[in-house]
Amino acid sequence: MPLIRRGAPEAPANVKDDRDSFALLTGGTDGERWGAARAAATLPGGVEALGAALRSETDARVRTAILTSLTRVATPASVDAVLPCLRADDADTRTGALDALRAMPRAVLPRLPDLLSDADTDVRILSCEIARCLAPAEATSLLCDLLDRETDANVCAAAIDVLAEIGQAGAEPALRRCAKRFPQQPFIGFAVKVALQRVSVQADDAG
Amino acid sequence: MPADVPPVTGEEFRVLCEFLYRRTGMVFTEAKRYYVQRRVTERLQATGFTSYAHYFARLRADSGDEIEQLINAFTVNETYFYREEHQLRCLTSDLLRERIRTKPRGRPIRIWSVPCSTGEEPYSIAIWLLENWPEVDAYDIDIVGSDIDTQVLDAARAGVFGKRALMHLPPRLVNQYLEPLDGEQWRIVEDLRQSVSFSTVNLVEMAETRAHGRFDVIFCRNVLIYFDDASRRLAAENLYENLEPGGFICLGHAESMSRISPLFDVCRYADAIVYQRPMEGARG
Structure with missing residues (x-):
């Protein structure tokens, strides 16, 4: 039988110590930066080093590894390291940041009220998407607050879309108020109608 | 379809398909409605729910291991020779x-x-x-x-392995690569195991x-x-x-x-x- 049984080959060499790792994180080859980014999650000071590296990293693969390491740590500090990427001009960078933030829902929750009130419309839209990863009660509360004050129809549409998926029965009044505030935007009325149908499933359930 | 579970409505079907898509990437069209309903109904019966609304509420709350159970129902999480x-x-x-x-x-x-x-x-x-x-x-x-x-x-x-695990393996291959232990079980031949x-x-x-x-x-x-x-x-x-x-x-x-x-x-x-x-x- 030509198939063979072999022991596993040697594992790839690990970075020697923290200083090596942090130096490689910004000064190594693509492969070294990848390895250093993956190692940094478990090192003291790793979040700060990863945040600094994220600001300068140009290789998409290494950037992905940095973001994953930050999601492993999943602290408010790692959230703060990722947040600047939500404002990036590059769509891949914004999407990468969004995915990373959604992977650490507990850590991002305290930042969401500010994000949903951000001066930048795009940030508010992306923040609605982050809310999709929260527990339904938390998402419903945050997004209903947003619906009652938001003046941009596109932001409201993003929030309504999330509520249609995970919103609870308590979202119904805010959804109705929102539809009334945008009579010139038929798509808002349509989105609210769909969301209300979905949310009413929850209302029936509660009844 | 069991008598105590009503047919899934169009809206309920859309909600469920969206949930499955976001969670797994699986896409089910209207043509698959019966397939989807059958599996969800099985889960309703297993969990004791009598309405889809109650069941969706539990899924959305992400409580217990019901999401895993539902996905299992759609992925046929059973392993056998020559699967896929x-x-x-x-x-x-x-x-x-x-x-x-x-x-x-x-x-x-x-x-x-x-x-x-x-x-x-x-x-x-x-x-x-x-x-x-x-x-x-x-x-x-x-x-x-x-x-x-x-x-x-x-x-x-x-x-x-038993019969179920070997059901998709042609008999010639069973005879060649496994040896019978009794009427119900077979063992992979030594060379192949090694x-x-x-x-x-x-x-x-x-x-x-x-x-x-x-x-x-x-x-x-x-x-x-x-x-x-x-x-x-x-x-x-x-x-x-x-x-x-x-x-x-x-x-x-x-x-x-x-x-x-x-x-x-x-x-x-x-x-x-x-x-x-x-x-x-x-x-x-």
Whole structure:
């Protein structure tokens, strides 16, 4: 039988110590930066080093590894390291940041009220998407607050879309108020109608 | 359809399909409504719910392990020989041909089945290669099966299987590669058992995955969909490291690496869609 049984080959060499790792994180080859980014999650000071590296990293693969390491740590500090990427001009960078933030829902929750009130419309839209990863009660509360004050129809549409998926029965009044505030935007009325149908499933359930 | 569960409404069907899509990437159209309803109804009966609304509320609350149970109902999480045979066809018709084109002579072909459960998949790979790959004698082939569960690994090493596990294996192959123990069970022949090695691994533990080295092809089916987003990202990067540049990973039919990580290239072959670690320098 030509198939063979072999022991596993040697594992790839690990970075020697923290200083090596942090130096490689910004000064190594693509492969070294990848390895250093993956190692940094478990090192003291790793979040700060990863945040600094994220600001300068140009290789998409290494950037992905940095973001994953930050999601492993999943602290408010790692959230703060990722947040600047939500404002990036590059769509891949914004999407990468969004995915990373959604992977650490507990850590991002305290930042969401500010994000949903951000001066930048795009940030508010992306923040609605982050809310999709929260527990339904938390998402419903945050997004209903947003619906009652938001003046941009596109932001409201993003929030309504999330509520249609995970919103609870308590979202119904805010959804109705929102539809009334945008009579010139038929798509808002349509989105609210769909969301209300979905949310009413929850209302029936509660009844 | 059981009398005590009403037919799913159009809105309920859309809600459920959206949930399944976001969670697994599986897409169900109206044509699949009966298939979807049958499986959801089974879950309603198993959990004691009498309305879809109550059941959806439980799913949305993410309580208990019901999401896992529902996904199980759609992925047929049962393992048997030659399961998803199209991927095995893809292995010999495309993936290995591609690998040996760029692989230095004398290096073994390494294939990883993870999680391997009780061994049906790695033994299937071995039998498939012996039967269907003309180059099988020209290369050293190293097949490794790994799982986090040490009990299933013990069973895999023992290589004893019942009728259900062998139902898709042609009788000729059963006779050739397994020996009967009694009327109900068969054991993988000694040579074949010795040609597959087994090990424990936790896919989110970097040190454990790294210790397995690099592979040409990884079969990682129906496990990533059960991880949360953070664990899925980590596992995907670990698996990326476990692939040779240009190596391939095969996921379950309900899974898509594109929804998990941007690290891999999508490769569409005649028999399967698989994911490839780009060659070094192939991407910016």
